[in-house]
Amino acid sequence: MLVLYESAVGLALFKIKDSKVEGKQDELAKEFETPEGANNLVKLQAIHRFTSTASAVEDMTAIGEGKLSKSLKKFLTDEISGNKKLKNEKLAVSEPKLGGAIAKKLEINVVSDSSVNELYRGIRQQLSSLLGDVDPRDLATMELGLSHSLSRYKLKFSPDKVDTMIVQAIALLDDLDKEINIYSMRVKEWYGWHFPEMGKIITENITYAKVVKAMGFRTNYATTDFSHVLPEELEETLKSAAAVSMGTEISDQDLAHIHLLADQVISITQYRTELYEYLRNRMAAIAPNLTALVGELVGARLIAHAGSLVSLAKQPASTIQILGAEKALFRALKTKHDTPKYGLIFHASLVGQAPTKLKGKMARMVATKTALSVRLDALADADSKSTVESATIGIDNRVKLEARLRQLEAGAGFSSLRAQAKLNGGEKQKRFDMKGNGASYSTGADSVTLISTGVEAAPGADEGVEKMVVADEVEGETEEQRKKREKKEKKERRKSEKAAGGADGEATGETEEERAARKKAKKEKKRAREEEDGSPKKKSKKSKTRDE
8 A cells, every 4th residue: 555645845645564553543553652653664766855945835735725726736647657567556645635635637546534643653753764764853944934835826816905903903903993973971070070061162082182191180271281182272272160160189199090091092093093094095005996986994994894895706796785784684584575675885975975765776886886996996906906096997987887877877867965065155054143132922813703604503502603714714714615514514514403303392491291292293294194195104113023
């Protein structure tokens, strides 16, 4: 049995002397415990030494991918296929994919299952003694150099093309924003006990922290110079508020801790500015077209969400459009509702300046151009990306999208804010001021004029009182309104007449027995009239049942 072993020195071919120990892991482990036992069991048949680090990296990469390199193919052909004694021998290979490629192309009987793992472990343990003329220290140095070269090749290391730095930078930028917000709120709440009015006067976090550092106790407002922190108008407002502040007193120890926290806010804010500049420069070097189209922050978030620039380039435009809205997408698919129109790309300036009804269409167009731009950035040569004209496609796509947006706005009847500003001569909208010279309320408007409608009042009202309506309801009414009013009045008149007729019994003052007697007499009179006519009325079901 032959064993193919790849090492930093080269490709080695070993032959097992004792075929009885094949597959017996316990016996193999005992034999490989000492160099003498390993040499008695395994013999070096042939070796193909690497001539350079580049050739070693090439062969090792091919073996790792399960491919048969030219040098390995030539080595196996010369040593096994061309040797009649070894042609029928089994060949043990560590990689199953590589074993399949060797068996297919060279027609060699290959073994690449778990039974050869212990054999490879023993050879690796006693490799320096099996190779013979190789010093263990030299072998360790060669292995270290080859591992570095192989890792560098796998990572495809290039200082100008490391998108991992962008992924880490944008994640750190988000974390810094959260930390700055938390620390700033803590400073305002803490110092607000001493000077509560200052929180409404100064809203910026970094400015608030600098004022706290400069002033200390609020009683020092008169001797503190805020010219390097605040404008003159704001400085006067702050000093006026400090003179009449309702805050409580704090100790020196309290102020010392507040100063330490303010220092943290200032330092983190300064580092955040430096990190943003670093991210902007890195995005301009790695993805200039993507940056020109959607901006460095949105572009960096897209790269970070996809994992890398190459992964983002492999995505279609429809995926880029909803990248970042996966949770909403799957929720919509589960509930059978409308899917989201945009994800992270919503924060791009081109989508943000579009009207609400056109945002979905604009997001789709921006995603299409983004897919083209990012593919060029990912697959372009590093030298061509470093030139001044590297972002031409991104800039051209942005100009086309802006023109298309203006065309859509004109067709839909929208006018962008920028267009309105140009029409107004670049002037901003004037601020609305509430003035106190409004007109007073006129009580004379409360009086109304009533006119007669000719409709009698409802029962119970005073005699001779007619129903009155407001004059404004009659004057100026249309023909349709007049007909409706007359119909309503007629309906009310009928209602009042019916109510008056139904109350006759109550008006005469008859009792319940008298009313029953009157109704009975009325029925008998009606029955007698029917008998005279000769057409008796049919009995009802109730009367039939009663007769029976």
